[in-house]
Amino acid sequence: MSETASAVPALDLEHFLPYRLSVLSNTVSTALAGAYARRFGLSIPQWRVIAVLARAPGLSAATVAERTAMDKVAVSRALAGLVRSGRVRRALARSDRRRSVLTLTARGRDVYTRIVPYALEYERRLLSELAPSEQSLFNIVLTRLQRRAGLLGPVGAARV
Amino acid sequence: MSETASAVPALDLEHFLPYRLSVLSNTVSTALAGAYARRFGLSIPQWRVIAVLARAPGLSAATVAERTAMDKVAVSRALAGLVRSGRVRRALARSDRRRSVLTLTARGRDVYTRIVPYALEYERRLLSELAPSEQSLFNIVLTRLQRRAGLLGPVGAARV
């Protein structure tokens, strides 16, 4: 009864979800980024752009930004590197010459086909100790949390 | 049968766990960082240091680094700001004058007691649509993934 007995509930960092998500994401990203960089000379933003263009060729930079959850400046920078290294071809849209039409070159597709097995293998090993039912629930929860986090927005933001 | 029918499995970014973790972590961190900055003038590294020192006063910087999953430089920078703003007191350990002994000042404790309700409320709202059983499985899985990710280490790292 002599301590700083305020009514504030305890918050232990190690049990705080935002902290735990950040640490896990960081661990995973660092591992992958190292592999991408060492083996393919690719940054994570560049890898994201390649992954999206491999599945959906012809997108504009803005659409790539949407699909990679990056802002347009990050996409622009990633593209600059990819075009320079001959992995992405950039043309202009006939109907709108502001917009670019992005496609992987043969070398770009080659990087994708070589990187995918590594990426999937890492993911597989990460999940390998979870039961299938745990994996699928985890996936569902992750999706729901993402939607929820998007809705919550900035904490205590003025509701203007 | 006319497509680029290589044997490479598909990888859609939006289903790739590392990507999804990164996006979620980012959404959550951005929301919290905004709130911490606006309301308390605190960065996330500074918040982490405060959270740890509130629960375990007297730690050294190296121990704070361990417990916050930050490197010693990040801790040093966060501490510089916190000491400057009078939220952390830094003394030297009697037995080892390299080591510092870090404690929150009254103002530091005050920040903690004011920020905790926000942080917990955000976490609560984030999780509010999950059933308790989902929450607890999610927690368990998160813990296991973190351990597993730590073990896996850099992808394809040379096993020297």
Place this chain on the structure above:
DNA sequence: CCAGGTTAGTTACAATTGTAACTATAATCC
């Protein structure tokens, strides 16, 4: 007890990332 190595923490510098202003096209609306 002192030379060589180690550890705690900081400082200096490089690279990455975020923010804002800019350029060029295109769409709109008198």
Place this chain on the structure above:
DNA sequence: GGATTATAGTTACAATTGTAACTAACCTGG
């Protein structure tokens, strides 16, 4: 159809973060 506003993307600059070198204090073996 020309001024006005909006959009795609880049460039320039500021802030953050990571990496490496450094300083000061401690430890250890001979």
